[in-house]
Amino acid sequence: SQKIEQNSEALNIQEGKTATLTCNYTNYSPAYLQWYRQDPGRGPVFLLLIRENEKEKRKERLKVTFDTTLKQSLFHITASQPADSATYLCALGGSQGNLIFGKGTKLSVKP
Amino acid sequence: ETGVTQTPRHLVMGMTNKKSLKCEQHLGHNAMYWYKQSAKKPLELMFVYSLEERVENNSVPSRFSPECPNSSHLFLHLHTLQPEDSALYLCASSPFFDSNEKLFFGSGTQLSVL
Numbered sequence: 001s002q003k004i005e006q007n008s009e010a011l012n013i014q015e016g017k018t019a020t021l022t023c024n025y026t027n028y029s030p031a032y033l034q035w036y037r038q039d040p041g042r043g044p045v046f047l048l049l050i051r052e053n054e055k056e057k058r059k060e061r062l063k064v065t066f067d068t069t070l071k072q073s074l075f076h077i078t079a080s081q082p083a084d085s086a087t088y089l090c091a092l093g094g095s096q097g098n099l100i101f102g103k104g105t106k107l108s109v110k111p
Numbered sequence: 112e113t114g115v116t117q118t119p120r121h122l123v124m125g126m127t128n129k130k131s132l133k134c135e136q137h138l139g140h141n142a143m144y145w146y147k148q149s150a151k152k153p154l155e156l157m158f159v160y161s162l163e164e165r166v167e168n169n170s171v172p173s174r175f176s177p178e179c180p181n182s183s184h185l186f187l188h189l190h191t192l193q194p195e196d197s198a199l200y201l202c203a204s205s206p207f208f209d210s211n212e213k214l215f216f217g218s219g220t221q222l223s224v225l
């Protein structure tokens with residue numbers, strides 16, 4: 001069956017450093033991959049989408065890579081700030097439109 | 112705000128109660144979704160409506176009953192729930208179903224079943 005793993009439940013880093021979150025998948029060939037941010041008591045908010053034929057996408061301090069050979073996406077936040085503290089979800093999408101979500105990684109950025 | 116509004120934000124109900132969750136989107140989208148989010152579990156898709164027709168029902172127990180009276184409104188009717196149904200219920204919308212569009216989520220209803 002399809003499986004998505006986000007490398008850790010929690011990640012703690014120091015302000016100013018680069019946060020790197022990992023999303024691995026098996027038994028699936030996604031057409032695209034999305035990343036969402038979720039704050040406590042709120043719904044997820046869309047951040048970035050990357051397609052299978054794209055290697056990298058950037059938006060301000062965010063960068064996403066997609067390696068279909070390794071079946072992995074990396075999500076980077078450069079110059080991290082305490083306001084970046086949240087849970088980050090990856091989601092895989094196929095041709096049928098349904099998204100399959102990972103459990104998320106809770107990022108804490110300490111001042 | 113995302114343009115998707117859910118009410119109520121919190122709900123506590125007994126196992127014999129009947130209640131309804133409401134979702135309204137102001138984005139002109141054609142697809143609406145119900146997701147369940149339990150602690151330490153990924154989001155689980157429950158129902159999808161496209162142009163007011165149900166297109167997906169992921170083996171959800173019949174004690175959950177969706178209703179989509181028009182493309183802007185979505186309801187989830189609840190009856191005789193179990194304690195394991197306690198979770199955050201999220202509504203989402205997208206311009207179309209069966210595409211790679213991003214989802215716009217509401218803030219969710221935190222449901223506790225006693």
